[in-house]
Amino acid sequence: AAKVTGGRHVRYTPELDARSSEQASLGAALRCALDEGQFFLVYQPIVALPSTRVAGVEALVRWRHPVHGLVSPADFVPVAEHNGLIVELGAWILREACTRMESWRRADDASAPAKMSVNVSARQLSEPDFAQVVATVLRETGLPASYLALEVTETAVFDSTVALDTLRAVKALGVRIALDDFGTGHSSLGLLRTAPVDILKVDKSFIDDLAVPGAQAAIVTALIDVSNHLGLTAIAEGVETPEQAERLVAMGYRFAQGYLFGRPTPDPDFAAPLALATAE
Ligand code: C2E
Ligand code: CA
Ligand code: CA
Ligand code: CA
Numbered sequence: 406a407a408k409v410t411g412g413r414h415v416r417y418t419p420e421l422d423a424r425s426s427e428q429a430s431l432g433a434a435l436r437c438a439l440d441e442g443q444f445f446l447v448y449q450p451i452v453a454l455p456s457t458r459v460a461g462v463e464a465l466v467r468w469r470h471p472v473h474g475l476v477s478p479a480d481f482v483p484v485a486e487h488n489g490l491i492v493e494l495g496a497w498i499l500r501e502a503c504t505r506m507e508s509w510r511r512a513d514d515a516s517a518p519a520k521m522s523v524n525v526s527a528r529q530l531s532e533p534d535f536a537q538v539v540a541t542v543l544r545e546t547g548l549p550a551s552y553l554a555l556e557v558t559e560t561a562v563f564d565s566t567v568a569l570d571t572l573r574a575v576k577a578l579g580v581r582i583a584l585d586d587f588g589t590g591h592s593s594l595g596l597l598r599t600a601p602v603d604i605l606k607v608d609k610s611f612i613d614d615l616a617v618p619g620a621q622a623a624i625v626t627a628l629i630d631v632s633n634h635l636g637l638t639a640i641a642e643g644v645e646t647p648e649q650a651e652r653l654v655a656m657g658y659r660f661a662q663g664y665l666f667g668r669p670t671p672d673p674d675f676a677a678p679l680a681l682a683t684a685e
Contacts, residue, residue, distance in 0.1 A: 609642045
């Protein structure tokens with residue numbers, strides 16, 4: 406029922422996803438995976454442009470299934486969201502990422518990242534005590550709030566009536582808020598004014614065709630202008646080629662993330678910046 410894609414991840418087929426009994430058994434397997442310690446985090450650099458020095462990292466969850474091997478979060482996060490396990494898994498992810506960030510901070514390595522970004526699902530945002538969970542994790546791990554950013558999607562913010570209040574409470578702790586996959590959800594520039602947002606992550610789909618002049622490039626340019634005007638930090642996601650990076654630098658982007666700069670790994674190497682043609 407599952408097939409291997411790219412030799413690295415197991416992808417559950419859509420037919421399988423559609424069958425609720427299979428969903429239920431995947432849900433049960435996730436519960437067991439959390440109890441058995443089968444989840445781990447990988448970290449992908451977010452770099453400053455044009456230097457490409459590591460400014461931050463994004464934590465991404467992985468599941469090592471004892472039989473199926475590595476399962477993609479695109480396949481299991483929606484199931485965990487559906488059965489509610491994401492609340493407990495998400496709290497584990499947050500604690501793990503903050504513990505790791507605090508150990509980097511204490512190592513006092515000049516090339517270490519200054520910020521840890523953690524993804525937060527819609528379901529977590531709709532929990533009334535979410536800000537309390539964040540406060541507790543920060544206190545118990547010792548990580549100062551200014552080192553943490555939480556990534557939420559536009560859809561998650563729109564979906565729940567308590568999400569905005571939750572975000573304000575989190576922000577009051579001193580944690581940054583990033584709008585993830587910007588431009589793919591119910592995009593509304595109005596949200597940038599009403600939601601307590603600090604960072605705008607421009608979705609990979611806009612970066613893909615950047616080298617070709619046209620609508621995508623126009624949107625990417627417009628988004629850096631809007632960000633600058635509103636005092637937001639823009640991060641370009643999914644940068645894979647030097648040409649894309651150079652276009653972004655020319656447009657005024659100061660932060661980017663993508664395979665060009667580094668893939669997500671359990672033990673990222675922060676030491677080696679990349680030479681862009683446009684870098685001084
Ligand atoms: P996302 O938050 O938009 O994360 C970025 C995804 O793009 C990651 O996939 C990352 O590996 C991939 N990526 C980064 N740079 C490139 C690139 O240059 N090219 C390409 N093709 N891909 C790139 P990943 O790790 O498979 O995660 C997929 C999605 O699963 C995430 O999208 C996020 O929505 C969700 N997810 C992952 N980890 C977590 C987590 O800890 N909590 C929650 N709630 N969701 C998570
Ligand atoms: Ca993200
Ligand atoms: Ca994203
Ligand atoms: Ca995404």
